[in-house]
Amino acid sequence: MIPRKPLGFLIFAALAVAAAAFVWFGLPHDREVKSLGIFLLKLLPFVFAAEALARLDVEWAKRIRLVLWLVPIMFLVYFLYFVPKIFYFGGVVNGSREAYYGLYYHVLTVTPLIIISLVLAYRLGGGTPAVVRRLAYGMLLLMLSGLEDLAFLTVNDHTDPQWATIPAVWDWASHMTVFIGHPPTKYEAYAFIAVHVLLALAVFFSPQRWWDGLRARSMARFGKPAGVGSESV
Structure with a gap:
């Protein structure tokens, strides 16, 4: 019911x-x-x-922690479907390599702004500092995970043989290379993605007491009382 x-x-x-x-x-x-x-x-x-x-109903949404489900899901719809399509049609199909690089840079620069805009709207609507941090850092982990690279390869109808199947080495994924120390193989990329997704889920759904403890330590460090009770979502 x-x-x-x-x-x-x-x-x-x-x-x-x-x-x-x-x-x-x-x-x-x-x-x-x-x-x-x-x-x-x-x-x-x-x-x-x-x-x-x-x-x-805001109180009902707080009880079921709706914000920690709905905001990341809506962000992922944008990031894992529309961004790969933008790259595909704007760069691969209709653009030169230089145009693709310019498009890529602008889209991935505006994406953190979209994350911050979503978090700002939540905070101005009365959202708590703990959930602001959960949303911001969790969605940033999803952005950096490599999920979009995988989505680019899977949601588009590639005709170029280079992209028709998932490449054995992801030599374009420089954000993975700087962590691993070399261009990742396909399976290293999968592992990189999995680790980031698990970390994001941990940020979204870890126990509230962990965040309350972080807040208490932060306030104590700056000489302010930690307060009583925990913040609700």
């Missing part, structure tokens, strides 16, 4: 997901708007999502 308070949120969230799926998979990906009806239809996922958020 679904509690009454979150029912409105869940209904509109489901409508938003269904509408988004219909728009993405059921309608042509046209650059031009063909009619007012199609234009309004494509706005429905946003409207349903906004109404869902307006109906979200």
Whole structure:
């Protein structure tokens, strides 16, 4: 039995997901708007999502720690689907190597800004310092994990033989090379990704008392009282 308070949120969230799926998979990906009806239809996922958020019961969301699930999932939808598609269509299909490098640099520079923007919105909405740190550092670990590199190879329809299968050596993954000391093999890259994902999950879902202890030590170091009780999500 679904509690009454979150029912409105869940209904509109489901409508938003269904509408988004219909728009993405059921309608042509046209650059031009063909009619007012199609234009309004494509706005429905946003409207349903906004109404869902307006109906979200904050206390219920805190009890089930919704922020630690939903914000990282939404970030991963952007980072593991849309970013690889941007790189593929903007660089591999239509761009020169120089254009690809410029696109790559700009997208991966704006990604930490997106993380901070999500965390800022949470904090301004009354979010706790502990969860701010969980979200920020957990999503940063996901960004640095190499998941996007793997997604680039798997979500796109590559015709170039170099990318049609997962390469044995990931010589482009310099963020892995600087840690490992050499360009990682495919299986070293998988291990690198797995370690970062596990660390991110530990950040998101480790016991609250660990973060309370960190906060208490930090406040004691600066001469402030640690306070009583723990912060809720």
